Amino acid sequence: MTLAIVAISLSIFWVLKMNETIRQLLNRRSIRKFTDDEVCAEHLNYMLNAARQAPNSVNGQQISLVKPRILLESYAMFGQYDEAAVKKGVEEYESILRQWWDTKGMVDMPSYKLSTEKYYIQ
DSSP states (O other), X not given: OOHHHHHHHHHHXXXXXXXXXXXHHHTOOOOOOOOSOOOOHXXXXXXXXXXHXXXXXXXXXXXXXXXXXXXXXXXXXXXXXXXXXXXXXXXXHHHHHHHHXXXXXXXXXXXXXXXXXXXXXX
C-alpha cells in the first residue's frame, strides 16, 4: 500500500469516527458582528460556564464580563487621559502614602510616583 493511499484511508477513517464535539471545534468561526440586544441571564451563564471549562495553558485564560455598556465605552477612553491630571493625582497619592507609611514605621517603601510614572507618564 502506498503512503498516499494510507493517508487517504486514515483521513476517511478519522472523518467517519469524528464525534460531534470535534466536528464543532474544527468548524468554529469568530463572528464580530454585534447588536444592542440584551443577552438573557440564562444564556450568559451558559456561555460563561462553557468559556471557563475551555482548555487553556496553566489557567492563563481570563474572562471579563462588562456590564452595563456605559462601562465598556469608558474602557475605550482608558488610553486617553490628561497627563497633567495624572501627575497631580500621583503626587497627591504619594504624599498620602508617605504619611501612612511613616505612621506605620515603613520607611523603606519604594516611591509610588516613580513606579507609576514609569508606566503612564512619558
